[in-house]
Amino acid sequence: MTKWVTVSKRQRAITAALLCAALATGCDYNDIDHLYIATGMGVDRQEGHVALSMDLVQPGGAGNPATGGSASTQGNAPDWIVSAAAPTFEDAMGALQAKLSHSLYLQHNAIVLFSKGALRDFTMIADALERNRQLRRSQLWVVTPTSAEEVLRGATGQSEPVSLVIRDLVDEASRREACLASDELHVVKALLRPSGVAPLAVVGEGPDGSPEIEGLAYLRRDGRVDVVDRARLLDNAWWLGRTFDVRQTVAWSEGGRQAFVGVHWLRTSTRLAVDGPRVHPTVRVVWRGTGEVERWQANEKMSAESFAGLEESICKDVKHRLAEALDHARAVDMDAFGLANACAEHGMNLSEGDWKRIRVVYDIEAHIVHGQLASTTPFANDAKGGGD
Amino acid sequence: MSLEQDILARRAAEVAKQIAKRLEPCPDLRVQPWSTQRDTGVAVWLEGLVDADKLQEALLALRDSGGPRGRREIPRPGVATEEVGTLSAAVRAVLDGCAVIVRDGASSAEAWRLDRVPARSVDRSENEPTLHGPQEAFIESLSVNLAMVRKRLKSPRLKIETFTIGETSPCQMAILYEEGVVKSDLLREVRRRIAQIRVDYVADINEVREFINDPRFSVFPTTEETERPDRVVAGLMEGRVAMITDGSPTCLMVPVTFAMNLSSPEDYYMHYSLALPLRLLRHLMFWSSVLLPALYVALLTYNQDLLPTPLLVSVAAQHSGIPFPTVIEALGMMVAFEALREAGTRLPRAVGQSVSIVGTLVIGDAAVRAGLVSPGMVIIVSATGVASFTLPALGLVQAARLLQFPFVMAAGLFGLYGILMLGIALLGRMASLRSFGVPYLAPVAPNITRDMKDVIIRAPWWMMQGRPRQFEPVERDRVPRHTAGKWRRGRRWRP
Numbered sequence: 001m002t003k004w005v006t007v008s009k010r011q012r013a014i015t016a017a018l019l020c021a022a023l024a025t026g027c028d029y030n031d032i033d034h035l036y037i038a039t040g041m042g043v044d045r046q047e048g049h050v051a052l053s054m055d056l057v058q059p060g061g062a063g064n065p066a067t068g069g070s071a072s073t074q075g076n077a078p079d080w081i082v083s084a085a086a087p088t089f090e091d092a093m094g095a096l097q098a099k100l101s102h103s104l105y106l107q108h109n110a111i112v113l114f115s116k117g118a119l120r121d122f123t124m125i126a127d128a129l130e131r132n133r134q135l136r137r138s139q140l141w142v143v144t145p146t147s148a149e150e151v152l153r154g155a156t157g158q159s160e161p162v163s164l165v166i167r168d169l170v171d172e173a174s175r176r177e178a179c180l181a182s183d184e185l186h187v188v189k190a191l192l193r194p195s196g197v198a199p200l201a202v203v204g205e206g207p208d209g210s211p212e213i214e215g216l217a218y219l220r221r222d223g224r225v226d227v228v229d230r231a232r233l234l235d236n237a238w239w240l241g242r243t244f245d246v247r248q249t250v251a252w253s254e255g256g257r258q259a260f261v262g263v264h265w266l267r268t269s270t271r272l273a274v275d276g277p278r279v280h281p282t283v284r285v286v287w288r289g290t291g292e293v294e295r296w297q298a299n300e301k302m303s304a305e306s307f308a309g310l311e312e313s314i315c316k317d318v319k320h321r322l323a324e325a326l327d328h329a330r331a332v333d334m335d336a337f338g339l340a341n342a343c344a345e346h347g348m349n350l351s352e353g354d355w356k357r358i359r360v361v362y363d364i365e366a367h368i369v370h371g372q373l374a375s376t377t378p379f380a381n382d383a384k385g386g387g388d
Numbered sequence: 389m390s391l392e393q394d395i396l397a398r399r400a401a402e403v404a405k406q407i408a409k410r411l412e413p414c415p416d417l418r419v420q421p422w423s424t425q426r427d428t429g430v431a432v433w434l435e436g437l438v439d440a441d442k443l444q445e446a447l448l449a450l451r452d453s454g455g456p457r458g459r460r461e462i463p464r465p466g467v468a469t470e471e472v473g474t475l476s477a478a479v480r481a482v483l484d485g486c487a488v489i490v491r492d493g494a495s496s497a498e499a500w501r502l503d504r505v506p507a508r509s510v511d512r513s514e515n516e517p518t519l520h521g522p523q524e525a526f527i528e529s530l531s532v533n534l535a536m537v538r539k540r541l542k543s544p545r546l547k548i549e550t551f552t553i554g555e556t557s558p559c560q561m562a563i564l565y566e567e568g569v570v571k572s573d574l575l576r577e578v579r580r581r582i583a584q585i586r587v588d589y590v591a592d593i594n595e596v597r598e599f600i601n602d603p604r605f606s607v608f609p610t611t612e613e614t615e616r617p618d619r620v621v622a623g624l625m626e627g628r629v630a631m632i633t634d635g636s637p638t639c640l641m642v643p644v645t646f647a648m649n650l651s652s653p654e655d656y657y658m659h660y661s662l663a664l665p666l667r668l669l670r671h672l673m674f675w676s677s678v679l680l681p682a683l684y685v686a687l688l689t690y691n692q693d694l695l696p697t698p699l700l701v702s703v704a705a706q707h708s709g710i711p712f713p714t715v716i717e718a719l720g721m722m723v724a725f726e727a728l729r730e731a732g733t734r735l736p737r738a739v740g741q742s743v744s745i746v747g748t749l750v751i752g753d754a755a756v757r758a759g760l761v762s763p764g765m766v767i768i769v770s771a772t773g774v775a776s777f778t779l780p781a782l783g784l785v786q787a788a789r790l791l792q793f794p795f796v797m798a799a800g801l802f803g804l805y806g807i808l809m810l811g812i813a814l815l816g817r818m819a820s821l822r823s824f825g826v827p828y829l830a831p832v833a834p835n836i837t838r839d840m841k842d843v844i845i846r847a848p849w850w851m852m853q854g855r856p857r858q859f860e861p862v863e864r865d866r867v868p869r870h871t872a873g874k875w876r877r878g879r880r881w882r883p
Contacts, residue, residue, distance in 0.1 A: 011816070018809045031713050032688045032704050039697060057701050059708040078701075107693035108700055136693075164697065 035105040039079065040163020042148030043089075043125055045117040050125065051085040052092040053149040054104065055163040079161035081152050089128035106134040110167040112141050112184075113148040113203065122223035130188070140170055141187050143200045143217040145227055154209040166211050170201045173213045177233065179240035180216065187219070194344045195335035195355070196221040199240055202228075218329075218336045226332045235321040238287065239337040243268045247294070250317045252310055263314060263368070265291040272342040273363075281348055282359045283339055287318060292369040311368050319362045330356045400429040400490040403478070403497070407432050407488070410479050417482075422489075424451050429491040432478070437485035439504035442467075446500060450489070468501040480558065507532070513616050515782060521657035525615040530560050530634035536617040537564060541624060545569070551582050553596070553633075557589035560634040561596070564620070569627045571860045574824055578629050578642065593636040600642070602822045607790050609783025610823040612644040619653050627861030629824075643823035643859060645830050647843045649781035650674060655846045663846035670778055671844065677776035677788040681718050682795035682807050684768045688714045690803025706762040714765075715800030721761055721769040722792065724751075729773065830858040 042053035058080050084095035097104050112129065114122075129135060144151050155162040174181035182200040190198035198219050206212040216228045216236055228236050237243050243265060250261045268289035276282040293310065329336045339355040350358075404419045411417055416435040421428065431447060446467050470486070472478045473496045478488045485503030510532065513525035522540075526533045534548060545567040552558045563578055581600040590596060597611050614620060615638050620630045623641045631640040650670045655663040687695055688703065695703065710717060728747035732740040748770065755761045772792065779785045791814070798806030821828035831839035839856045841847035853869075855861040 014816075015813060018812065029689060030692070032692060032700075032707050033710065033713075035692070035704075037692075037700060037704060039701075057704060059701070059705040105692065108697045110697060160698070161701070 177237035643826035
C-alpha cells in the first residue's frame with residue numbers, strides 16, 4: 001500500500017512537471033486559417049528605405065489541388081504580393097504585418113530575393129535575417145539586378161507561388177552547377193571565411209515576365225556585388241566545385257580550318273591544392289572531367305590522331321576559361337574562388353589583396369568518351385558535314 | 389426458509405406443490421405423476437428446457453424397471469442423475485433444465501439431466517476471421533465449447549475445473565489449463581479471483597473479466613478474449629489459463645501482453661516471412677489509430693513548419709472557409725465517425741453496411757461540399773478508422789478508439805508537446821500494467837530476449853522450441869530437448 005502511494009505521488013509529480021514544462025515552452029496556437037503563409041521575401045532599396053515585398057500564399061488560388069481553378073483567371077492567382085517600406089528591416093516587417101489581417105507566417109519562407117541595390121546595406125539586412133528566429137536557415141538567398149518587387153509581381157500564369165517557382169528554378173540549376181545552391185547557411189559560412197565572398201544565384205525577369213536564371217553573383221562581406229552573366233556561368237561554376245550534365249562548345253582547329261565540337265560533360269570536379277613555400281605559394285587547380293563528344297562539325301571522320309587533337313583542344317579551352325574567370329575576379333578584386341581560403345587551410349594567412357599575386361597553375365585532365373549519338377542517328381552524316 | 393427446514397416433504401405431490409409455489413407464476417412448469425408396481429411419485433420440469441420425448445422414454449423405462457429404490461438407484465440408460473436433498477436444490481435443478489423425479493416417502497429426489505437448452509450449432513468465427521487455419525468458433529454452450537477444446541488438445545494433462553458464480557442465477561464457469569505447464573501461482577491466483585466474484589448473475593464472460601482484471605481502471609485489455617478454440621489451445625500450451633462460462637461464446641485467456649493483442653491466429657498458419665510485415669503493419673496501424681488525428685491537429689495548429697511547403701499550401705487551401713478550428717473539426721468528425729460505426733454495428737447487418745457506406749460516401753462528401761469539414765480531415769479520420777480495423781484484438785480497437793480523443797485534445801492544447809506528454813504518460817501507464825503478474829509490455833519491457841522471436845517477427849516454428857518465458861511455464865520446452873536435437877540433425881540430410 002505504501003509503495004503504491006509512493007508511486008502514485010511520483011506519477012502525479014511527473015505529470016505536473018510535464019504540464020509545467022509544456023506551459024513554460026509557450027504554446028503558440030496558430031490555426032492554419034489564421035496565418036498568411038509567406039513563401040518568399042523581396043528586399044529592395046528605395047530612397048534610403050528598406051522595401052520588403054512578401055509573397056503570400058492565396059489558399060483559394062490556382063494550383064491548389066483542393067480548389068482547382070486556373071491561374072489565368074484574374075484574381076485567382078496562387079499568391080499575392082504585399083509590400084511595405086521603412087527605414088529599417090524590422091520596421092518594414094512591422095509595416096507589412098500592419099497591412100495583414102492575420103499573422104505573417106515565415107517558417108515556410110523559401111527564398112529571400114535581394115535587389116542589387118539592397119545589398120549595399122547587406123550587413124544590416126543580413127543581421128536582421130539572422131536574428132529572425134521564424135526564418136529558416138535553409139532559405140535561398142538570390143539576387144536580381146533589377147527590382148525584387150518587380151520580379152515577384154511580374155510573374156503571371158504560374159500554377160504555384162512565384163517564390164516556389166524561383167526556388168525550383170535555382171534547385172534545378174544547382175543540380176547542374178552546384179555553386180548556384182546559395183542557401184543562407186552556405187552563403188553566411190562563405191562570407192565568414194577568409195575570402196569573404198559568396199556566390200549567389202541571379203534571377204531576373206524573362207521576356208514573358210516569368211523568372212529565369214540569369215547567372216551568378218559574387219557577394220562580398222562589405223556588400224559589393226559582381227554579377228556574372230550566363231555566358232560565363234560555366235567557367236565560374238567549374239572553379240567553384242562540381243558540375244553535372246553541362247554542355248560546352250569547343251573551337252577546334254583541324255587541317256587549318258576552324259570547327260566546333262559539342263562536349264557534354266557528364267561530371268566535372270575542381271579542387272585547389274596549395275604547393276610551394278609559405279612565402280610564395282602556388283595554387284594548383286586540379287580539374288577533372290568526364291564527358292562525351294556529342295557533335296562535331298568537321299568533314300573528316302574521327303581518327304585516333306584527330307581524337308587526341310580534339311582532347312588537347314578541349315583541355316586548352318577549359319584552361320582558357322578558368323584563367324579568364326580568374327582574371328575577371330582579380331580585376332573586380334573579389335577572391336571569388338577562395339584562393340585565400342585554400343591557403344588558410346594550409347596555415348598560410350594572407351594579407352588583404354595578396355591572393356591576387358598567388359601563382360596559379362592548372363592541372364587539367366579531360367576524359368572524353370566517344371559519344372555514340374552523332375554516329376548512330378539517321379542524321380549523323382548530315383551532321384558531320386554541317387561544318388563546311 | 390432455512391436449510392434445515394428445507395428438507396423435502398415425504399409426499400411427492402406436496403413437494404411438487406412447493407416447487408410450483410416457489411416458481412409461480414410459472415405457466416411452463418410441468419408436473420406429471422408416475423407410478424410403478426412399488427412406488428408412486430411426480431416428475432417436475434420446465435417445458436422447453438427438458439427434452440420431453442427423452443423424459444417420457446425415461447419414465448417408461450422407470451415404470452418397467454420398478455422405480456427408484458433408494459439413494460443408490462442405478463441411473464436409467466442415457467440419463468445422468470443427481471441426488472437432490474433439499475427443496476431449494478430441487479428448484480435449482482428444475483431451473484437448470486433438469487427433470488426432478490420425486491418419490492412418495494423418499495427423503496431425497498433425483499434430478500435427471502435431460503436438458504434441451506436452445507443453442508445454435510457450431511459456426512465460423514465472425515469476430516476473428518482468418519483465411520487459413522481452423523474456422524470454427526465457440527458457441528453459447530459450455531459443454532460444446534469444452535468438447536471443442538478437448539477435440540483439439542488430446543492431452544491427459546488438460547485439466548478443467550468448474551465453478552459456479554452468480555448468487556441469483558448460478559452460472560457454470562470452467563477454467564482450463566495444461567497441468568505441468570502452467571505456473572501453479574498463476575492457477576492459484578485465477579482460482580482466488582474467481583472465488584471472490586460476487587454477482588447476482590453472469591450474462592457473459594466479459595462481466596467476469598472486469599472482476600478479475602488487474603487494473604481496476606484501464607482501457608487496455610489485460611485479458612485476451614477469443615472465440616476460436618485453436619487460439620485457446622495454443623494459449624494453454626504456452627502455460628496460460630482459459631476461462632469459459634456457460635452461455636457465452638467467448639473465452640478469456642490470462643495472462644496477456646500488449647504484443648499478443650497485435651498478433652493474429654493467422655500469423656501462425658501462414659509462412660513466417662509474411663508474418664513480419666503484417667505484424668509491423670499492425671503495430672504501425674495501432675499507433676496510427678491512436679495518434680493520426682492528433683498529429684494532424686498539431687501540425688495544422690502549432691507545428692506547421694514541419695510540413696513541406698506544397699503540402700502546407702494544399703492543406704491551407706482545403707481548410708480555407710471551414711468555420712471551425714481544426715481541433716473542433718477533428719473532434720466533430722471523430723464523433724461522427726464513431727456514431728456511424730456504432731450505427732453500422734447495431735443495425736441489422738444488411739442495413740448496417742448501407743449506413744456505413746452512405747455515411748462515409750454521402751455524408752462525408754456532403755459535409756465537405758457544405759464547407760463544414762475539410763477533405764484532409766475526412767481522409768485522416770477515415771484512415772484512422774481503417775487503421776483500427778486492422779487490429780486483431782477487439783479490446784485493443786476499443787482502447788485505440790478511446791485514446792484518440794484525449795490525444796486530439798492534448799494536440800489542440802499543446803501541439804506536439806501535448807502529444808509527447810500524453811504519450812509518455814501512456815507508455816508509463818502501459819509499463820506499469822500487469823496481467824496476472826506478467827508485465828504488460830513484456831517481452832520488450834522487461835526485456836526477455838528469448839521471447840522476442842514472437843513479438844514483431846514470428847520465427848519459424850522449428851525455432852520456437854521453447855514456451856514463452858514471460859509466463860514462467862513449468863515445462864520450458866514444448867518438446868523434450870533431445871527430440872528437438874534429433875530433428876535438427878535430420879534437416880541437414882541431402883538426397
